[in-house]
Amino acid sequence: IAGITQAPTSQILAAGRRMTLRCTQDMRHNAMYWYRQDLGLGLRLIHYSNTAGTTGKGEVPDGYSVSRANTDDFPLTLASAVPSQTSVYFCASSDTRKSSYNEQFFGPGTRLTVL
């Protein structure tokens, strides 16, 4: 693989169910991010990780959790999905040690519908 992969591509989920969105990068980037993209609201940061073993909250963290057990993987978990979490989710990564402006590389996205 090259770049960032996300799985699943799309998912329809019943409200109240638990769901984990997967993200893997092979660029050895230190930082990873999860965004949600909604019409009229743009990309909003959910959680981020500056290095393996650390995570931080973004603009809209409620209802989501993340973990960063290693450099390559950054899963996003919805513990109990609600319809307002219907969105397109993008994972991104960057090498903040090399890029002063923090160029972020994005995955193809996961389209999630919560009914």
Added chain:
Amino acid sequence: QKEVEQDPGPLSVPEGAIVSLNCTYSNSAFQYFMWYRQYSRKGPELLMYTYSSGNKEDGRFTAQVDKSSKYISLFIRDSQPSDSATYLCAVNTGFQKLVFGTGTRLLVSP
């Protein structure tokens, strides 16, 4: 006030037109400004970045920052149908975080 504001469009132009896309930002301390391009059902990709004020040119694309008015612009010359996409401005707010505008959808018709 939002940190970055962007007109959502859509902006529809004929092929060959000059396109101007704009954003405003709130904090004069921001130093790095970026434009991402996002094709339908794809992830955003970095198009250009600029540091501080001034212009940066790359082929048909020019990015401009006016720090006195906190205004970011992207100009596309000789626009092509393949330029049809959503363009998102972004600022590095420090601590390696980016804040994105809502995106402007551009349609270039043949």
